[in-house]
Amino acid sequence: MTAQKITITSAEVIDLRVPTSDAMLGSDPFHKMPDYSSAVLHLETDGGLRGVSVVFTVGAGTDWICHGINDLCQLIIGTTLEDFATAPVHLYRRLIDHHQLRWLHDGVFRMAAGAVINAMWDLWAKSLDKPLWKLLVDLEPEFVADCIDWRNISDALTRDEAIAMLQDRRANVGKRELEMSELGPKAYCTAGWLGLTNDQILATIRKLQDQGFDSFKLKVGQDSQRDVERIQFMRDAIGPDCNLMVDANQYWGVEEAKRHVEAYRSFGLKWVEEPIARDDVLGYIELASTFADADFGFACGEHAASPVIFKQLLKSGAIKYCQIDAVRVAGVNDVMAIILMAAKYGVPVCPHGGGIALCNMIQHYGMWDQIAVAGHSDTQLVEYIDFLQEAVESPVATKAGCYVTPSAPGWGLEFLSAFVGKHRFPDGEIWNTRAGSRKGAAFEA
Amino acid sequence: MTAQKITITSAEVIDLRVPTSDAMLGSDPFHKMPDYSSAVLHLETDGGLRGVSVVFTVGAGTDWICHGINDLCQLIIGTTLEDFATAPVHLYRRLIDHHQLRWLHDGVFRMAAGAVINAMWDLWAKSLDKPLWKLLVDLEPEFVADCIDWRNISDALTRDEAIAMLQDRRANVGKRELEMSELGPKAYCTAGWLGLTNDQILATIRKLQDQGFDSFKLKVGQDSQRDVERIQFMRDAIGPDCNLMVDANQYWGVEEAKRHVEAYRSFGLKWVEEPIARDDVLGYIELASTFADADFGFACGEHAASPVIFKQLLKSGAIKYCQIDAVRVAGVNDVMAIILMAAKYGVPVCPHGGGIALCNMIQHYGMWDQIAVAGHSDTQLVEYIDFLQEAVESPVATKAGCYVTPSAPGWGLEFLSAFVGKHRFPDGEIWNTRAGSRKGAAFEA
Numbered sequence: 001m002t003a004q005k006i007t008i009t010s011a012e013v014i015d016l017r018v019p020t021s022d023a024m025l026g027s028d029p030f031h032k033m034p035d036y037s038s039a040v041l042h043l044e045t046d047g048g049l050r051g052v053s054v055v056f057t058v059g060a061g062t063d064w065i066c067h068g069i070n071d072l073c074q075l076i077i078g079t080t081l082e083d084f085a086t087a088p089v090h091l092y093r094r095l096i097d098h099h100q101l102r103w104l105h106d107g108v109f110r111m112a113a114g115a116v117i118n119a120m121w122d123l124w125a126k127s128l129d130k131p132l133w134k135l136l137v138d139l140e141p142e143f144v145a146d147c148i149d150w151r152n153i154s155d156a157l158t159r160d161e162a163i164a165m166l167q168d169r170r171a172n173v174g175k176r177e178l179e180m181s182e183l184g185p186k187a188y189c190t191a192g193w194l195g196l197t198n199d200q201i202l203a204t205i206r207k208l209q210d211q212g213f214d215s216f217k218l219k220v221g222q223d224s225q226r227d228v229e230r231i232q233f234m235r236d237a238i239g240p241d242c243n244l245m246v247d248a249n250q251y252w253g254v255e256e257a258k259r260h261v262e263a264y265r266s267f268g269l270k271w272v273e274e275p276i277a278r279d280d281v282l283g284y285i286e287l288a289s290t291f292a293d294a295d296f297g298f299a300c301g302e303h304a305a306s307p308v309i310f311k312q313l314l315k316s317g318a319i320k321y322c323q324i325d326a327v328r329v330a331g332v333n334d335v336m337a338i339i340l341m342a343a344k345y346g347v348p349v350c351p352h353g354g355g356i357a358l359c360n361m362i363q364h365y366g367m368w369d370q371i372a373v374a375g376h377s378d379t380q381l382v383e384y385i386d387f388l389q390e391a392v393e394s395p396v397a398t399k400a401g402c403y404v405t406p407s408a409p410g411w412g413l414e415f416l417s418a419f420v421g422k423h424r425f426p427d428g429e430i431w432n433t434r435a436g437s438r439k440g441a442a443f444e445a
Numbered sequence: 446m447t448a449q450k451i452t453i454t455s456a457e458v459i460d461l462r463v464p465t466s467d468a469m470l471g472s473d474p475f476h477k478m479p480d481y482s483s484a485v486l487h488l489e490t491d492g493g494l495r496g497v498s499v500v501f502t503v504g505a506g507t508d509w510i511c512h513g514i515n516d517l518c519q520l521i522i523g524t525t526l527e528d529f530a531t532a533p534v535h536l537y538r539r540l541i542d543h544h545q546l547r548w549l550h551d552g553v554f555r556m557a558a559g560a561v562i563n564a565m566w567d568l569w570a571k572s573l574d575k576p577l578w579k580l581l582v583d584l585e586p587e588f589v590a591d592c593i594d595w596r597n598i599s600d601a602l603t604r605d606e607a608i609a610m611l612q613d614r615r616a617n618v619g620k621r622e623l624e625m626s627e628l629g630p631k632a633y634c635t636a637g638w639l640g641l642t643n644d645q646i647l648a649t650i651r652k653l654q655d656q657g658f659d660s661f662k663l664k665v666g667q668d669s670q671r672d673v674e675r676i677q678f679m680r681d682a683i684g685p686d687c688n689l690m691v692d693a694n695q696y697w698g699v700e701e702a703k704r705h706v707e708a709y710r711s712f713g714l715k716w717v718e719e720p721i722a723r724d725d726v727l728g729y730i731e732l733a734s735t736f737a738d739a740d741f742g743f744a745c746g747e748h749a750a751s752p753v754i755f756k757q758l759l760k761s762g763a764i765k766y767c768q769i770d771a772v773r774v775a776g777v778n779d780v781m782a783i784i785l786m787a788a789k790y791g792v793p794v795c796p797h798g799g800g801i802a803l804c805n806m807i808q809h810y811g812m813w814d815q816i817a818v819a820g821h822s823d824t825q826l827v828e829y830i831d832f833l834q835e836a837v838e839s840p841v842a843t844k845a846g847c848y849v850t851p852s853a854p855g856w857g858l859e860f861l862s863a864f865v866g867k868h869r870f871p872d873g874e875i876w877n878t879r880a881g882s883r884k885g886a887a888f889e890a
Contacts, residue, residue: 032544059545060516064553067512071505099477100504105723105750107552108509152722155699155731254600277597278550279750281726282757286600305550305724305750312727 003085004127006047011073013066014040016415017059017425018356018388019434026058026354026387027195028249029221035059036388037425038356039066039112040415043073043119045081051123052413053115055327056355062425068112072101076116081127084120088147092117092333096149106305110330117331118361122410131406133367136332137173141166148337152308156315162340169375176371184403185366186377187384188243190354191234192218198233205237212401215243215381217273220260221251228263235267243381247273250303254283258290265291271299271321278303284318299323301338302352310338314345323383325352326361335365343373353383359396360413363403391419448530449572451492456518458511459485461860462504462870463801463833464879471503471799471832472639473694474666480504481833482870483801484511484557485860488518488564490526496568497858498560500772501800506553507870513557517546521561526572529565533592537562537778541594551750555775562776563806567855576851578812581777582618586611593782597753601760607785614820621816629848630811631822632829633688635799636679637663643678650682657846660688660826662718665705666696673708680712688826692718695748699728703735710736715826716744716766723748729763744768746783747797755783759790768828770797771806780810788818798828804841805858808848836864 020026021033037059043051055065072095084091095113096102102109125135136144141163150159191204205216218234220227227246235244246269252260257275264272272291275298276283287298297320304310306329313319322342324335342349349369351362366382374380382403389395392415394408406412422428465471466478482504488496500510517540529536540558541547547554570580581589586608595604614621636649650661663679665672672691680689691714697705702720709717717736720743721728732743742765749755751774758764767787769780787794794814796807811827819825827848834840839857842849851857867873 030542030544030547034545057545058548060543061546061549061554064509064513064516064549068509068553071509097475098505099475100479100502101506102475103503104506104509105552105748107550107554107750108513109506109552151698152725153698155728253596253598277751277753279724279753280597280757282761283600303550305552306722308722308724312725316727 003081003124004047006045006049006081006123006127008043008051008077008079009046010044011070011077012042012044013069013073014042014420015062015066015425016040016356016420016423017062017431018423019430021059027193028219028247029194029251030249031058036356037062039069039115040420041069041073041115041119043076043123045123047081047127049123049126051119051126052411053118053122053331054357054361054413055111055115056358064108065112065115068108069115072112072116076120081120081123085124088117088120088333089149091120092147092149092330096330110305111327114327114329114331114334117333118327118411121332122413126410129409131364131408132411133364133371133406136336136364136368137177137372141170144336147333148340149333153311153337153341156311157341157344161344165340165343166372169372172375173372176375180367180371180377180405182405183399184363184405185370185380185382186215186402187213187398188215188217188245188381189213189384189386190217190219190247192216192230194219194222201234202237205234211398214241214401215245215270217245217247219249220246221248224260224263227260231264231267231269240268243270245269245271245273245299248275250274250277252276254280254286257283257287261287261291264296265294269296272296273299273323274303278305279309281309281312281316281318284313285316288318297321299350301325303328305329307334307337307341311341314341314347317345320347321350322347323350323352324362324365326358326365339365339369339373343369348379348381349374350381351383354385354387356388357392357413359384360392360394360406361411363396363406364411366403367405391415448526448569449492451490451494451526451568451572453488453496453522453524454491455489456515456522457487457489458514458518459487459865460507460511460870461485461801461865461868462507462876463868464875466504473664473692474639474696475694476503481801482507484514484560485865486514486560486564488521488568490568492572494568494571496564496571497856498563498567499802499858500556500560501803509553510557510560513553514560517557517561521565526565526568530569533562533565533778534594536565537592537594537775541775555750556772559772559774559776559779562778563772563856566777567858571855574854576809576853577856578809578816578851581781581809581813582622582817586615589781592778593785594778598756598782598786601756602786602789606789610785610788611817614817617820618817621820625812625816625822625850627850628844629808629850630815630825630827631660631847632658632843633660633662633690633826634658634829634831635662635664635692637661637675639664639667646679647682650679656843659686659846660690660715662690662692664694665691666693669705669708672705676709676712676714685713688715690714690716690718690744693720695719695722697721699725699731702728702732706732706736709741710739714741717741718744718768719748723750724754726754726757726761726763729758730761733763742766744795746770748773750774752779752782752786756786759786759792762790765792766795767792768795768797769807769810771803771810784810784814784818788814793824793826794819795826796828799830799832801833802837802858804829805837805839805851806856808841808851809856811848812850836860
């Protein structure tokens with residue numbers, strides 16, 4: 001796929017924060033008062049197109065990521081889209097293996113690198129007037145394989161295996177694309193937020209059911225007895241045939257998780273999400289073994305900081321659902337590697353959504369996975385939260401419990417400029433009128 | 446141990462960079478041209494004392510960590526040493542579990558949090574006029590246990606086990622302290638840097654032997670045949686009784702590591718360091734199993750980003766040497782947890798040194814481990830590099846192949862102000878006279 005010779009001329013990085021903690025939206029046991037936020041990157045070019053990406057955060061710390069993105073952008077201003085699109089792994093390595101910056105590891109560094117990489121993919125897709133998923137679907141198997149850094153993962157999946165797998169799906173890609181031309185991946189929603197009463201949860205479920213959803217999640221990680229009561233309440237409310245999942249947001253240690261989860265055996269749960277720390281691979285293996293005969297499997301990944309962590313979770317069979325995040329690892333290149341590994345090990349890709357604009361991004365990965373990698377839609381659920389969509393030009397939509405297939409070019413991630421102006425931190429009007437204690441890191445629950 | 450009521454009044458964060466890449470010092474396969482650097486934190490107080498800590502980096506990216514430290518310092522200005530010393534885990538949790546910042550994970554965030562925590566420990570030790578190791582040795586077992594966040598590690602070591610272990614060593618602490626009152630931990634050095642010729646390596650070895658060293662390390666990760674020749678050269682040069690270790694700096698994938706390391710069986714190596722990625726726990730387990738009958742064991746940890754990674758490496762028996770770093774995890778509190786876990790699993794603590802001022806810090810951990818936790822000096826080697834010691838007021842010294850027991854209060858980490866002035870980035874005279882291409886992230890190997 002040829003790319004035009006478009007040069008990156010400048011970068012703007014915006015610290016965008018929404019005071020969602022005012023209404024206690026999206027809280028969990030650790031993130032008690034999140035202010036849904038985003039480090040937004042605009043790569044401006046001489047071709048009139050803009051490459052856009054976002055890194056979702058929960059408030060304080062967005063500036064850390066903005067600082068990093070600004071630094072990395074020194075490395076791409078003056079480069080061309082053609083350079084990038086010829087071999088995207090070159091930019092990936094220039095950033096992730098930068099001989100000095102690589103000392104900074106995962107977390108802020110990998111997320112900032114992902115922002116730059118994702119903005120370049122956005123620009124490429126826009127230059128072809130394709131949504132991102134369509135660009136990915138149209139890539140040749142060898143090209144996809146060449147986007148990936150195989151150094152640390154080829155004990156789980158080799159380049160040749162990846163190519164063979166993609167080739168194998170190739171015959172059906174046209175058919176799958178047609179099948180998904182209107183309705184995209186099946187979606188699920190969190191109905192049981194920690195802050196909600198039973199009545200509020202019930203109202204949320206009914207509203208979602210009216211919209212066609214049949215898969216629901218509940219937050220746990222409080223008092224065990226109360227958690228179990230809430231699971232029972234949710235199961236009663238949705239009936240035996242709907243999917244029910246629970247999410248502990250890493251709240252427990254391994255032994256503690258065993259005790260809590262033991263009480264969850266009788267509710268026909270689909271998965272138990274993030275029972276323990278994001279990087280505790282052996283802990284996940286131990287839990288999987290302890291609950292090998294349970295109905296549910298374990299799910300995680302939204303906080304897994306690198307493809308190496310995913311490799312271990314997938315290869316060992318520790319997780320039964322692979323929850324990629326769109327902005328935690330180093331962009332499209334890393335996520336491609338993870339989706340391919342999940343396919344080899346037969347683990348459904350169930351991306352993490354929510355926050356600001358995560359759903360707008362993950363729908364593309366769901367499409368690529370279900371058309372070209374897994375090649376089916378039989379087992380995956382893609383998270384969906386109807387939240388802050390009024391902030392973007394191309395809101396995510398659902399129909400009959402599925403994502404409506406995205407059609408805007410690139411990620412479709414352009415924020416409305418009025419929204420950006422208002423929520424820019426700390427000078428937008430939402431923030432500059434607040435007292436100091438409601439700002440930044442100093443604001444503590 | 447009571448602490449005075451000293452209030453933190455301000456924080457200064459300095460981006461200090463030394464152009465070590467001019468002479469290709471400290472290079473490895475990934476970090477081809479490191480500029481040894483440090484984010485230096487000075488916590489000023491109303492008591493005339495200053496809390497100091499450093500975060501070592503290799504050049505570009507130091508500003509990312511400085512940005513983070515500055516942000517976190519908002520949370521401690523106005524707090525007192527007394528608050529901290531009453532229960533150090535409170536500050537640890539305020540930072541690491543900050544309900545918004547925790548989203549940033551390990552890497553930059555954990556390192557910045559470690560800087561703040563380490564500066565507070567420095568201040569506490571200085572207020573008692575004790576070197577840091579002595580403060581740690583004098584803490585009651587219960588107090589040590591209360592410094593630790595047990596949430597994610599108690600499946601490997603419980604609070605009660607830690608206390609019992611420390612209590613058990615208590616009877617011999619006086620004796621051990623006396624034994625180590627002049628000579629501290631046994632040290633080892635890297636003699637075989639990648640850039641050096643055989644003659645240069647030989648000269649380095651002879652110089653180190655004259656100083657009493659008998660343990661040497663060699664960098665590998667280039668052409669396999671050449672690596673093996675260099676190992677043979679080193680072994681011939683030092684004879685059969687000296688310790689010889691090799692370090693691959695994470696250069697290989699798992700299968701690749703197996704092939705390379707297979708050729709290392711006949712040289713009586715003590716350890717093979719960082720053959721694979723820093724977070725590949727299952728890879729280490731596989732290597733340990735493949736080479737279970739070899740003379741050598743595997744070593745890693747300088748890039749292990751959290752106590753949870755260490756927990757898995759130790760509990761599984763995957764590593765035989767635990768290479769704590771002083772600034773990669775969240776300061777004294779995290780390192781205490783790791784050293785205690787290593788003691789339970791009988792894995793010698795062999796800290797990672799070098800860079801700027803790492804040796805100045807790790808000597809304290811070696812002392813604490815060998816006096817109060819392992820309670821012996823039979824198996825540990827602490828890395829030592831005679832480098833940039835002219836930059837600090839209390840240089841590290843060695844004698845007869847051991848660290849000379851540090852006696853300066855706190856970490857003993859005060860940089861000479863002239864050195865700081867010259868190396869401040871980008872405005873110090875070392876940097877402001879250089880062309881742009883030798884500065885920051887734009888400078889690429």
